[in-house]
Amino acid sequence: MRAAVYFQAGKPDVLRYIDVPQPVCGADEVLIKVEAIALEGGDVINRATAAPSSRGTIPGYSAAGTIVAVGKNVQNRQPGQRVATIALNGSHAQYRAAPAAWSWVIPDGLDVVTAAAIPVSFGTAAWALSSRLHLQAGETLLIQGGAGGVGVAAIQLAKARGARVLATLSGSARVAKLHELGLDVALDYRQQDIVAEVQTLTQQRGVDSVLDLVGSTLELSFACLREGGTVVLAGNAGGSTRADLAALQQANQTLSGLFWGRELANEQARASVDGLLAQARDGVLRVLIDREFALQDVVEAHRYAEENRVLGRIILRP
Numbered sequence: 001m002r003a004a005v006y007f008q009a010g011k012p013d014v015l016r017y018i019d020v021p022q023p024v025c026g027a028d029e030v031l032i033k034v035e036a037i038a039l040e041g042g043d044v045i046n047r048a049t050a051a052p053s054s055r056g057t058i059p060g061y062s063a064a065g066t067i068v069a070v071g072k073n074v075q076n077r078q079p080g081q082r083v084a085t086i087a088l089n090g091s092h093a094q095y096r097a098a099p100a101a102w103s104w105v106i107p108d109g110l111d112v113v114t115a116a117a118i119p120v121s122f123g124t125a126a127w128a129l130s131s132r133l134h135l136q137a138g139e140t141l142l143i144q145g146g147a148g149g150v151g152v153a154a155i156q157l158a159k160a161r162g163a164r165v166l167a168t169l170s171g172s173a174r175v176a177k178l179h180e181l182g183l184d185v186a187l188d189y190r191q192q193d194i195v196a197e198v199q200t201l202t203q204q205r206g207v208d209s210v211l212d213l214v215g216s217t218l219e220l221s222f223a224c225l226r227e228g229g230t231v232v233l234a235g236n237a238g239g240s241t242r243a244d245l246a247a248l249q250q251a252n253q254t255l256s257g258l259f260w261g262r263e264l265a266n267e268q269a270r271a272s273v274d275g276l277l278a279q280a281r282d283g284v285l286r287v288l289i290d291r292e293f294a295l296q297d298v299v300e301a302h303r304y305a306e307e308n309r310v311l312g313r314i315i316l317r318p
């Protein structure tokens with residue numbers, strides 16, 4: 001099969017589109033013929049910074065397609081089913097093996113491209129709001145990194161919970177689309193003093209919760225937070241996270257970390273993705289696809305992801 005492989009971490013042109021052996025389907029896995037790959041923010045960061053294995057690594061968390069084989073321990077999946085999958089890598093390929101427990105049957109009526117973009121971005125956002133922030137109607141949430149794949153999901157899910165939603169992003173071109181999805185206030189992190197704006201918008205009280213997908217913004221997130229509020233740190237899109245957190249003790253604030261890959265050990269977390277796929281099928285949740293690329297143009301796709309103000313997700317098609 002053909003796949004995108006990198007042999008050293010670095011810029012997008014470390015990716016090679018080459019022939020590699022088809023993955024073997026493990027006893028607890030499904031093997032799918034990939035039809036759509038969601039290019040996740042983490043895929044770009046991993047290619048840039050994560051050391052590959054000695055034989056090279058096929059990057060990528062999230063891909064959807066049709067099952068062609070199931071492992072001997074797998075009872076509840078069968079060849080021919082359309083599924084969305086997560087694995088720690090391997091999405092950027094014509095075939096990918098993934099744990100069967102991390103595969104979700106795509107409901108009838110939902111297209112494979114939309115489905116590919118649900119398990120990581122919407123799954124992470126939904127779990128952050130429910131299990132970490134316990135976001136309630138009437139509360140105010142700040143999302144750091146609001147225009148990316150996870151941010152677009154979090155805006156919709158927070159609005160559905162009845163929250164007031166503020167989000168940081170750069171530039172104004174994407175703001176109208178995000179207002180359509182439920183964003184109340186867009187804050188331009190390149191132009192505005194985010195802490196001052198948030199304090200004004202909350203009558204100097206601070207927001208109830210922050211979903212921080214940027215990481216380098218962690219101190220700012222606490223400066224925007226009310227006493228007793230919670231920041232969930234779920235990403236590092238802005239680079240490494242270094243923060244002086246002494247003030248959170250005086251303010252009875254909470255910092256909560258979230259890694260979705262570990263949460264997927266939890267059956268309730270896995271089941272939440274079925275609900276999100278159903279909501280996407282029903283048109284309650286919207287996946288914004290910024291652009292599609294052929295998988296063979298993977299270098300261009302990763303470059304586009306890094307150099308542009310992407311709205312939502314980029315899709316690769318094998």
Ligand SMILES: NC(=O)c1ccc[n+]([C@@H]2O[C@H](COP(=O)([O-])OP(=O)(O)OC[C@H]3O[C@@H](n4cnc5c(N)ncnc54)[C@H](OP(=O)(O)O)[C@@H]3O)[C@@H](O)[C@H]2O)c1
Pocket residue numbers: 040041042043045120121124144145146147148149150151168169170171189213214216217233234235236237238258259260261308309310312
């Ligand atoms: N915890 C988990 O298990 C989990 C799951 C999924 C994703 N993640 C992580 O979450 C992060 C976001 O993922 P994603 O897929 O949404 O990424 P993405 O689609 O690439 O979006 C990243 C966003 O970060 C924004 N950004 C960068 N620097 C910023 C800054 N200084 N202030 C505010 N925003 C800034 C960009 O904003 P502009 O375009 O507006 O400049 C962009 O919209 C990544 O680090 C990813 O690895 C973690």
